[in-house]
Amino acid sequence: xxxxxxxxxxxxxxxxxxxxxxxxxxxxxxxxxxxxxxxxxxxxxxxxxxxxxxxxxxxxxxxxxxxxxxxxxxxxxxxxxxxxxxxxxxxxxxxxxxxxxxxxxxxxxxxxxxxxxxxxxxxxxxxxxxxxxxxxxxxxxxxxx
Amino acid sequence: xxxxxxxxxxxxxxxxxxxxxxxxxxxxxxxxxxxxxxxxxxxxxxxxxxxxxxxxxxxxxxxxxxxxxxxxxxxxxxxxxxxxxxxxxxxxx
Numbered sequence: 001x002x003x004x005x006x007x008x009x010x011x012x013x014x015x016x017x018x019x020x021x022x023x024x025x026x027x028x029x030x031x032x033x034x035x036x037x038x039x040x041x042x043x044x045x046x047x048x049x050x051x052x053x054x055x056x057x058x059x060x061x062x063x064x065x066x067x068x069x070x071x072x073x074x075x076x077x078x079x080x081x082x083x084x085x086x087x088x089x090x091x092x093x094x095x096x097x098x099x100x101x102x103x104x105x106x107x108x109x110x111x112x113x114x115x116x117x118x119x120x121x122x123x124x125x126x127x128x129x130x131x132x133x134x135x136x137x138x139x140x141x142x143x144x145x
Numbered sequence: 146x147x148x149x150x151x152x153x154x155x156x157x158x159x160x161x162x163x164x165x166x167x168x169x170x171x172x173x174x175x176x177x178x179x180x181x182x183x184x185x186x187x188x189x190x191x192x193x194x195x196x197x198x199x200x201x202x203x204x205x206x207x208x209x210x211x212x213x214x215x216x217x218x219x220x221x222x223x224x225x226x227x228x229x230x231x232x233x234x235x236x237x238x
Contacts (some may be wrong), residue, residue, distance in 0.1 A: 052168055054157075057155060060202060060205045063205050125227070126227070128222075129227060129229060130156035132156070136234060141157045141225070
């Protein structure tokens, strides 16, 4: 069975279409769809955040994401199918807005939950996405720690 | 024929250098990545430490400056450490 992979980058001002992403990976074979939505907090580490600025290297992001997804599929070879759809915001994103969506569908829930979680962690560590927190009078690029 | 490499900068490095990218002329069809980094550092000495300590991708593949070579027409990207979420102690995404 052909497995679906959808990776979308949404430019400034374009909200992530969560329904579009989940519909793309829904089929009669899929008993479970797990969706992670990451959204921008108004406060972080005690400071008021006015907005985030994301910067993406789009072609490398898609290549790396596909490679991570392919590797994960090998680890879940027992599942007959594993569909993945992801959305990433680029540019300015305001508090309350969704910045990242990772959706995983599989015939059984256990794999869908695990894959969604693992993709999130792998993406955070490896995808070329940079995030700048903007406060009232300054800003800072935030690194993974 | 003009022999150039397309160089790209991201995030804090882009801000420090003041542009998203530029064309760098090279003397031969192929040079060592290490040499290209030296050329970029000479152009932007204010970003020397960042340029020398940043991951570099050649045509979307992260490459080892000690080993890799760059060919005219390649795209070379300087990639500062990535962001995205904060640590789990903060309960971040």
